[in-house]
Every structure is written in C-alpha cells, then in structure tokens.
Amino acid sequence: MDNFGFLFAANAFVWGGIIYYVYTLKQRNRELEKDLDLLKEAISKESR
C-alpha cells in the first residue's frame, strides 16, 4: 500500500495553494503601491 500518487497530490495542493496565494498577495500589493504613487503624483501636480 504505497499510495505515492495521493501523497504527491496532497503535497501539490498545499504548495500550489500557498505559492498561488503569496503570488496574488504580491500582485495586489504592487497594484496598490502603483495606485498610491499615481495618486500622490496627481495631488502634488494639482497643488503646484
């Protein structure tokens, strides 16, 4: 009773899930930082 396929599948789901979540977090952070920079730039241009 080896069931290595099941062990591999469980591992793949855990690692895949963690890596995908970390990737989406990084993406969201990058987008928010970009939005914040654009907004700050627009405000500083308006105040000049």
Add this chain to the structure above:
Amino acid sequence: MMDQEINEDSREESSILIWLTGIAFFAAMAAIFLFVPTEKTEGPIQRIMYFHIPSAWLSFFAFFIVFISSILFLWKKEREWDIYAHASAEIGVIFCSLVLITGPIWAKPIWGTWWVWDARLTSTLILWLIYVAYLMLRAQTDPGSMRARYAAVLGVVGFLNIPFIHFSVLWWRTFHPQPKVISSEGFGKGMDPSMLATLGVSLGAFTLLYFLLMGQRIRQEKLRDEIDRLKREKLFSS
C-alpha cells in the same frame, strides 16, 4: 521621512521573517521526507498528516485572531481591529480549504471514500462556509462601520463552531481519528517521539507563515485605506 524609516524597519522585519519561515519549511520538508519513519499501518500516505494538521492548526489560529479582533472592534470601534480580523479571515479560509482538500486525499486510500458526513468533517465544512460567507459579506457590502460591525458579529459567531469541531470526535463515533497529540493519555503520548517532533517542526513553520502572510495582508489594507483617504482629500480640494 518618518514614513520612510517605518517602511525600512518593517521591510527589515519582514525579510527576517521570510528567512525564518523558509528555514523552518526546509527543516519541516527534510523531517517529513527524510527523517520521520514510515507509519506501519498506513504507509507513506500517512505523511499527509504533517501538512493536514498544521493547515488545520493555522486556520483555527487565524479564526481565533478573527474572534479576538472582532470582539475588540465591537468594543473599541477602531479600524485597526477590523483590518486584523479581515486579514486573518482570508488566511484562515485559504488554510481551511487546504484542510478540506488534503483530508479527502488522505481518506480515499485509507477509508475507501473521499468524504463521509461525520461530525468532524461536516462541522469543518460548516466552519469553512461561515468564513467564506464572512468574506463575501465584506466584498458585497459598502465600506464603512456597518460592514465592519456585521462582519465582526459573524466573525465572533463563526468561531463558536471550533470547540464543537475539536470535541466532535469525542462526543460522537466518527470516521475521523481521535486526537493523538493532546489525548486523554497526555500530551503526545499517543505518538512516536520522532513523529511528534516532525509535527512540531511543521506546526512551527506554518505558524511563521501565518505571521508572514498577516504582515503582507495588513500592509495591503493600510495601503487601501491610504488610497481612499487621498482620493477623498483630492475630491474635497477640487
């Protein structure tokens, strides 16, 4: 200038945490696949336990933080606590999903079925549904104190399911095995010491991962708040 210093400090802290988490996961993987002996009855498939239990621990811990933060939000009405609750709920749902995926993968070759509607499995599924509802509530309602208040109430009520999940295997006859780490025989008495040590390392790695993800998620919410504040300022000034 001050903001820049704070950012640099938090970046330094997060890079230390990234390294610690990486080392802990490396140690956990080495222990799971190289150190710990293969269990006699179930064979290699039993190694799923070292992902399954830490994922369950992480999700329960995350929901506990939602519970505490929600109570503190309802009491103090401070946005900070709402941020912690929201961030922790998302992480909790991710890892509760992993519990509900790895469990059936482990169950199929051992029990001969992917799923049974026993008390432990069903109550864990209900827990997952409650916190998915929590995230949907936050996504579907307008930002503001009412949204935070409704979410906080759901965050508190949802957590009450966790003691029920823990004791379900003791109160009813279930397919799911009884606790081995904290059992009636005492702490870790139902397990081989090498298995207990490996599980401990894995639990530590997942706990560090929780704090790492929380840091990122909190930062994200704060950035969103800053964007909203600047947008409002811009609207009023124009």
